[in-house]
Amino acid sequence: MPETAVASADAGLSLKELARRHGLSYSGRLPSLPEYTRQLWEYRHFIRAHAGAKITSSLGNTKLGAVWQVLTPVINAAVYYVIFGLVLNTHKSMDNFISYLCIGVFVFQFTQSSVQIGMNSITGNIGMIRALHFPRATLPISAALVEIRNFMVALIVLFGIVLVDGEPLTFQWLLVAPILLLQSIFNIGLIMFMARYVTKMSDVRQLVPFIMRFWLYGSAVLYPVTQFESVLKGWMLQVVEANPMLVFIELYRHALLEGTTLANVPAVLWIQAVAWSVVVGILGFVYFWRGEKGYGRG
């Protein structure tokens, strides 16, 4: 009888062997990296809808709504201007210090808030993760899109500040587009790294504000980059000047300002920026993908 033949073929097998015999797949199986990337592409509509939803719900929460998007960077810049421009008077030798400062503050803020939002992109969506099936990397990517969009609003404010400060509008401003692309890839890598890292080590949450402040001081945001050259020498100077945030900020300054002294010649800055965004982008993605099946645990 065929029935007994089937039954006896299955009999005596361990559960694991039985599963293999019938082609069942392990529920925690990690898709390969190309397969995962393809899934992400198929979920692009979900990413867009999720990012859009985040933006509308964040705007709906406050009375002034969209106005805050513009106001926050402006207030930030004003505070720094009062402290570093008027009180400490760091800018004796520079006539475009306001633009110089604002570019640093805005660009740094872009990455800083990406890091912060990255820490919540898994832990803040745990209910959805435990209920529905979708590639988890869609969440950090949608978080990154929200940040990119916010930064584009801030950029328009920044352009206004730079123009009012007396800088001419030149073709070089177009360079902002590729820099923005590179920094965005860099940020996505960081967000993905943070998203998984906090699920393994929730302690980093406490340390991130300190790390970010340290990073801020090392990125020539609040004072001219030339100050590093007067206090550091040799390899130490090279290490500080290879700092990705410093590189991105310098590139934006190169694009928007006339006659600023850069940390390096533009060609070197471009190479550094491409290297940073490729390395951080890929490593962050691979690191996140490796943890794909564990995010439901919280």
Place this chain on the structure above:
Amino acid sequence: MADNERVPTVIADDAHIIYRVLQGPGAGNSPLASFKRIATRTKNSNIREVHAVKGVSFVAYRGEAIGLIGTNGSGKSTLLRAVAGLLPVSRGGIYAAGQPSLLGVNAALMNELPGDQNVELGCLAMGMSPAEVKAKKDEIIEFSGINEKGDFSSLPMRTYSSGMSARLRFSIAAAKQHDVLLIDEALATGDASFRKRSEARVRELRAQAGTVFLVSHSEQSIRDTCERCIWLEAGSIRADGPTADVMKEYEAFSRR
């Protein structure tokens, strides 16, 4: 032969599932303490582990409808989440044919968003294409009945009663066809008329699905739909067999 051949669709092999819970900020949460733990790679003492499922093994076959019973907190929802691949198994393994889908009332949506936008988002998250979503959206809202008392689908979910949001969640999840279907207390949602509608919908899905797992506190719906029953207690299987037998044991246990 085809009738009698038993094809396994879900296999659990000594599966253990452990939740990690981070307790709120307390002592030892200063940056310095955090730094020390990261440097020495020690675990945060604020993290507690909940061993929710302890070594469960079973084989589910194509065409079966299996009821999952047990007292509150015995690990039924947890087990279903793991079968769906939403929660990782800490030890042992769970194997499944295709991608099992969980039909739960707990599917979290975004509370700040209006109902119709949540429908779109939920459908996209289940892997539907934008065209499918568009085609199904009105049907889903209609089925959930949230618009029966006014235009609620354009109000944020936080303004819904808990029954309304549970109905919407169920309607979203039930909009898709599933191979292995896991139903978690979904039938208990909402008022009588919605319950009737949702039971009919589940029967429809069941007829098309290969295997069904059903968690329900309604003894009747388990007796009606499931020929086999697994009784889970404190994370372990207490009984697994024909519904009538297992139910009898379970009733004797819960009367005590």
